[in-house]
Amino acid sequence: MRATLADVAARAGVSLATASRVINKSSHNVTPELKKRVLDAVRELNYVPNAHAQALVKKQTTTVGVIVHDISDPYFAQIARGIQKVASEAERLLIICNSYRNPDRELAYIDLLRSQRVDAIILAGSGLNNLDFNHSVSKQIEGFISSGGKVAFIGRHYTPGNAVLPDNVGGALLMGRFLVEQGHQHIGVITGPATLTTTDDRLKGFHIALEEAGLQLPESYIIEGDFSRDGGTLAMQELLARDLPLSAVFALNDPMAIGAMSVLRANRIHVPQDISVAGFDDIPMAEDINPALTTIHIPLIELGRKAMEMVLSENESSQFEIRHVPSKLVIRESVVEFGR
Amino acid sequence: MRATLADVAARAGVSLATASRVINKSSHNVTPELKKRVLDAVRELNYVPNAHAQALVKKQTTTVGVIVHDISDPYFAQIARGIQKVASEAERLLIICNSYRNPDRELAYIDLLRSQRVDAIILAGSGLNNLDFNHSVSKQIEGFISSGGKVAFIGRHYTPGNAVLPDNVGGALLMGRFLVEQGHQHIGVITGPATLTTTDDRLKGFHIALEEAGLQLPESYIIEGDFSRDGGTLAMQELLARDLPLSAVFALNDPMAIGAMSVLRANRIHVPQDISVAGFDDIPMAEDINPALTTIHIPLIELGRKAMEMVLSENESSQFEIRHVPSKLVIRESVVEFGR
DNA sequence: TTGAATATGGAAAACGTTTTCCAATCATTT
DNA sequence: AAATGATTGGAAAACGTTTTCCATATTCAA
Numbered sequence: 020m021r022a023t024l025a026d027v028a029a030r031a032g033v034s035l036a037t038a039s040r041v042i043n044k045s046s047h048n049v050t051p052e053l054k055k056r057v058l059d060a061v062r063e064l065n066y067v068p069n070a071h072a073q074a075l076v077k078k079q080t081t082t083v084g085v086i087v088h089d090i091s092d093p094y095f096a097q098i099a100r101g102i103q104k105v106a107s108e109a110e111r112l113l114i115i116c117n118s119y120r121n122p123d124r125e126l127a128y129i130d131l132l133r134s135q136r137v138d139a140i141i142l143a144g145s146g147l148n149n150l151d152f153n154h155s156v157s158k159q160i161e162g163f164i165s166s167g168g169k170v171a172f173i174g175r176h177y178t179p180g181n182a183v184l185p186d187n188v189g190g191a192l193l194m195g196r197f198l199v200e201q202g203h204q205h206i207g208v209i210t211g212p213a214t215l216t217t218t219d220d221r222l223k224g225f226h227i228a229l230e231e232a233g234l235q236l237p238e239s240y241i242i243e244g245d246f247s248r249d250g251g252t253l254a255m256q257e258l259l260a261r262d263l264p265l266s267a268v269f270a271l272n273d274p275m276a277i278g279a280m281s282v283l284r285a286n287r288i289h290v291p292q293d294i295s296v297a298g299f300d301d302i303p304m305a306e307d308i309n310p311a312l313t314t315i316h317i318p319l320i321e322l323g324r325k326a327m328e329m330v331l332s333e334n335e336s337s338q339f340e341i342r343h344v345p346s347k348l349v350i351r352e353s354v355v356e357f358g359r
Numbered sequence: 360m361r362a363t364l365a366d367v368a369a370r371a372g373v374s375l376a377t378a379s380r381v382i383n384k385s386s387h388n389v390t391p392e393l394k395k396r397v398l399d400a401v402r403e404l405n406y407v408p409n410a411h412a413q414a415l416v417k418k419q420t421t422t423v424g425v426i427v428h429d430i431s432d433p434y435f436a437q438i439a440r441g442i443q444k445v446a447s448e449a450e451r452l453l454i455i456c457n458s459y460r461n462p463d464r465e466l467a468y469i470d471l472l473r474s475q476r477v478d479a480i481i482l483a484g485s486g487l488n489n490l491d492f493n494h495s496v497s498k499q500i501e502g503f504i505s506s507g508g509k510v511a512f513i514g515r516h517y518t519p520g521n522a523v524l525p526d527n528v529g530g531a532l533l534m535g536r537f538l539v540e541q542g543h544q545h546i547g548v549i550t551g552p553a554t555l556t557t558t559d560d561r562l563k564g565f566h567i568a569l570e571e572a573g574l575q576l577p578e579s580y581i582i583e584g585d586f587s588r589d590g591g592t593l594a595m596q597e598l599l600a601r602d603l604p605l606s607a608v609f610a611l612n613d614p615m616a617i618g619a620m621s622v623l624r625a626n627r628i629h630v631p632q633d634i635s636v637a638g639f640d641d642i643p644m645a646e647d648i649n650p651a652l653t654t655i656h657i658p659l660i661e662l663g664r665k666a667m668e669m670v671l672s673e674n675e676s677s678q679f680e681i682r683h684v685p686s687k688l689v690i691r692e693s694v695v696e697f698g699r
Numbered sequence: 700t701t702g703a704a705t706a707t708g709g710a711a712a713a714c715g716t717t718t719t720c721c722a723a724t725c726a727t728t729t
Numbered sequence: 730a731a732a733t734g735a736t737t738g739g740a741a742a743a744c745g746t747t748t749t750c751c752a753t754a755t756t757c758a759a
Contacts, residue, residue: 309649412745
């Protein structure tokens with residue numbers, strides 16, 4: 020069947036110990052002659068070490084677990100890309116899990132990753148609220164950390180654990196100010212799920228900008244989306260049905276902005292001439308749609324890179340770090356001055 | 360440190376054997392009373408079984424390895440989505456690896472997955488040519504299969520192994536005929552990497568359509584891209600520089616079509632009035648760009664689903680199956696009749 | 700009360716590797 | 730020729746689980 024190290028040793032006519040010395044490049048010297056015989060045997064038998072046996076004895080795995088909402092969502096795809104980059108430089112293997120923001124699934128995946136004895140867990144786009152977290156997850160995470168595991172959260176901070184956080188409040192503030200500057204006073208807002216802190220923070224930043232300008236944001240101008248493109252279309256349809264004097268729409272992420280634009284287009288409402296549309300995140304396709312999307316740039320790849328770096332660092336696993344990354348306004352074509 | 364099954368048994372005041380019986384729901388009966396004690400101990404100690412120890416003794420892992428070109432490329436993201444769907448229904452864990460079409464990395468990943476003793480490997484978007492494959496990979500794959508592993512390829516078929524294949528020739532034929540019907544005679548083609556059979560097949564289908572119509576496709580109208588958005592922009596720039604009387608451009612996948620459109624837009628060439636643009640694959644964003652992309656629909660999620668199903672089936676792992684999935688033409692806005 | 704059936708415990712092998720310890724062999728130097 | 734050092738082998742423990750076998754204890758029915 021499958022070749023074991025013992026098979027390799029037998030084939031090479033050496034002892035198990037010697038074969039292991041060759042393969043693990045141990046400090047012990049091995050004659051070039053024997054070395055060659057072992058390596059030949061490895062090739063001939065097509066031997067690959069059993070990672071499970073190794074994990075068992077070495078008590079580490081060089082694998083890292085990543086839990087995201089949905090890997091095919093461009094936001095998470097970009098983050099995963101950053102993670103991957105660092106991971107492959109450091110020769111770590113990634114186990115990627117889609118939670119679809121389902122708390123139960125998220126919990127199940129954490130257990131699964133623990134049972135895989137991953138060296139670290141990166142959690143991005145969690146659907147857990149603080150209650151969930153304190154109730155059950157924190158205990159799991161604590162156990163994981165106390166047994167030497169590393170944890171990093173992206174986009175949200177729980178204790179214990181490292182975190183890398185985009186500046187959601189600041190970004191929304193920037194966009195709010197920009198829209199106001201452009202003369203918009205009646206701005207519809209399509210939010211994310213109300214349970215997510217990302218939604219709260221972005222909404223908060225936007226509120227501050229309006230307050231600064233002495234403007235109101237009536238309840239009827241706000242509608243809850245789900246951060247998906249189709250959620251954006253639904254929300255936009257509902258917003259149109261409310262028949263408000265909108266001059267701009269601020270979607271709290273890009274896919275929803277794109278969904279909203281498609282609804283506007285279907286209704287022969289021109290963007291940006293009739294209504295301006297703004298997004299958030301700056302996913303790659305933001306510059307490819309027409310009109311190109313004015314949005315807030317979040318360095319998604321950077322987010323992933325940083326998280327992976329944290330988790331790879333040699334710090335005491337009980338020493339936590341929180342890193343913030345700035346956002347910035349990217350002005351493209353989908354927002355214009357009111358009345359032009 | 361970390362709780363073991365022995366710890367659980369001790370805490371519950373039962374034998375190791377009994378604890379194992381409870382946890383593995385073995386056919387042996389255990390008194391409700393003891394069962395409860397064991398389950399309580401599991402909870403109190405926050406016990407999760409060591410998957411590596413299990414893998415070692417059970418000789419299977421319930422994990423499946425997936426190698427793709429790049430998970431953040433929408434083509435592969437959609438395929439991965441299909442795979443994930445079936446995988447999570449079947450309670451399989453996925454290890455996703457990005458090869459970036461680098462043959463060496465691809466080989467390294469296959470070895471890595473073998474060392475992880477995954478139950479199956481799905482390979483999508485391989486950068487290996489037949490030579491590579493026959494030279495080194497086939498041996499690895501054969502070894503994997505002969506030790507009970509399952510293999511499925513997506514988009515390309517190697518022996519041995521299952522495969523699920525989109526109809527690239529047929530799809531390109533459809534698009535070719537459509538463009539011709541619309542009166543286009545001077546059509547630029549942006550291909551994928553010349554090493555990929557996908558490129559060959561799509562080009563072949565297009566050639567057939569032109570031949571049917573008695574049209575030529577001069578070399579100068581063909582330019583090689585790399586299936587990426589930015590590759591599409593480069594190719595389009597080069598194509599424009601050649602100063603041909605183009606009335607349409609056929610990009611052999613959607614991201615390149617989108618890149619091409621952005622170049623045309625930058626050059627104030629209107630799509631589709633001045634030049635029609637066609638894509639291939641029908642990734643989700645194809646309908647969100649403006650003008651919406653006319654393209655060939657490949658059921659990407661289905662591709663992933665089928666591959667996973669094959670790999671999960673109880674067939675003899677040496678019995679191979681090849682499944683074809685049809686493509687279809689999706690007419691949107693980016694292609695119009697010549698001269699209109 | 701005996702017998703049978705059921706529940707539990709104890710002990711051990713097996714999975715494939717790494718690591719350690721000591722002994723044995725060999726070549727090289729003094 | 731003896732001493733030194735390097736190389737190799739042999740054997741065993743350890744990692745945490747599953748599974749098997751047998752022994753013991755308990756329960757229930759006849």
